[in-house]
Amino acid sequence: xxxxxxxxxxxxxxxxxxxxxxxxxxxxxxxxxxxxxxxxxxxxxxxxxxxxxxxxxxxxxxxxxxxxxxxxxxxxxxxxxxxxxxxxxxxxxxxxxxxxxxxxxxxxxxxxxxxxxxxxxxxxxxxxxxxxxxxxxxxxxxxxxxxxxxxxxxxxxxxxxxxxxxxxxxxxxxxxxxxxxxxxxxxxxxxxxxxxxxxxxxxxxxxxxxxxxxxxxxxxxxxxxxxxxxxxxxxxxxxxxxxxxxxxxxxxxxxxxxxxxxxxxxxxxxxxxxxxxxxxxxx
Numbered sequence: 001x002x003x004x005x006x007x008x009x010x011x012x013x014x015x016x017x018x019x020x021x022x023x024x025x026x027x028x029x030x031x032x033x034x035x036x037x038x039x040x041x042x043x044x045x046x047x048x049x050x051x052x053x054x055x056x057x058x059x060x061x062x063x064x065x066x067x068x069x070x071x072x073x074x075x076x077x078x079x080x081x082x083x084x085x086x087x088x089x090x091x092x093x094x095x096x097x098x099x100x101x102x103x104x105x106x107x108x109x110x111x112x113x114x115x116x117x118x119x120x121x122x123x124x125x126x127x128x129x130x131x132x133x134x135x136x137x138x139x140x141x142x143x144x145x146x147x148x149x150x151x152x153x154x155x156x157x158x159x160x161x162x163x164x165x166x167x168x169x170x171x172x173x174x175x176x177x178x179x180x181x182x183x184x185x186x187x188x189x190x191x192x193x194x195x196x197x198x199x200x201x202x203x204x205x206x207x208x209x210x211x212x213x214x215x216x217x218x219x220x221x222x223x224x225x226x227x228x229x230x231x232x233x234x235x236x237x238x239x240x241x242x243x244x245x246x247x248x249x250x251x252x253x254x255x256x257x258x259x260x261x262x263x264x265x266x267x268x269x270x271x272x273x274x275x276x277x278x279x280x281x282x283x
Contacts, residue, residue: 058104058163059269067106070095070114071122082106095122096129098146104159112155113145125151164275171217171272180219185226186249186258195219208258215272222270226260236260 056063066077067085071093076085085106089095103109116125122143129142147153174180178193186206191198199213216222226236233242237257242248252258260267268274 058159058166059275064105064107067110068114069093070110070117085110094140094142096142096144098144098148102147102156102160104156104163108159109155125149160275167217167272167275174217174219182220182223185223185230206258207256210260211271216270217272218270222267225266239264 061082062079065081066075067081068075069085069088069092074088076082076088078084082100086097086100089097097103100106113125126143126145126149129144130139131142145152147156174195180195181190181192182195182198183190184198184202184206186202186208189201189205191201195216196213199210199216202208202210210216229236229239230248233245233248234240235242235248235252235255235257237252237259238255239261240251242251
């Protein structure tokens with residue numbers, strides 16, 4: 001018997017070899033058939049108003065729980081919920097979810113397909129991929145959920161739009177928040193009520209460039225992270241640690257390291273461009 005890891009590689013290879021036309025013909029709906037009526041019937045009843053009570057699952061993995069199994073009563077709600085959900089789906093139910101990086105909320109995605117699978121056999125909704133390894137074991141059937149299925153693609157896009165809407169609301173609230181009060185990361189000057197003026201000051205006075213201030217969201221959390229790094233005597237760009245603040249400041253000035261490291265993915269959360277379209281980046 002093939003191991004789970006080897007099985008997964010084989011299935012993903014079949015996914016890549018399958019054409020979009022083949023996948024679409026196996027799904028229940030074509031692009032034309034997925035009309036506004038179908039969207040209203042399947043998407044809106046699931047996501048409204050339940051999801052609106054807590055939109056944090058759209059942008060914070062810690063809040064993206066519980067995640068239900070698509071086909072059984074198991075629920076995943078721990079710190080590794082996403083990973084165990086995917087592993088369980090594959091090993092227990094032969095379900096492969098392709099391009100999970102494009103799924104905004106595993107919780108909402110799983111709730112949607114769980115409801116659909118209660119009403120329909122899985123073979124009516126997804127293409128079936130049959131492996132045929134050179135072993136004595138019989139071929140195995142795997143079920144592929146991917147954005148090549150029009151209904152799945154529409155669901156992913158819908159969740160992306162809801163995430164963007166919730167983040168735009170947060171960003172607008174931050175801009176209108178007159179209680180903002182923060183000192184510069186590099187000097188003692190203090191700024192009240194206007195986040196943009198703080199970022200402009202750090203650019204002109206200290207040559208610290210984080211990009212367009214209007215592109216930032218979760219400003220306080222973002223600044224807290226930068227301040228913590230500096231308090232720990234860590235360079236914001238190369239992320240080396242120094243023995244004292246004077247040495248750190250000299251290093252950042254001489255090496256022109258008064259900027260953040262674009263390869264550090266932990267900063268992606270704070271740039272709106274990462275939420276506008278899958279694949280885009282602030283880098």
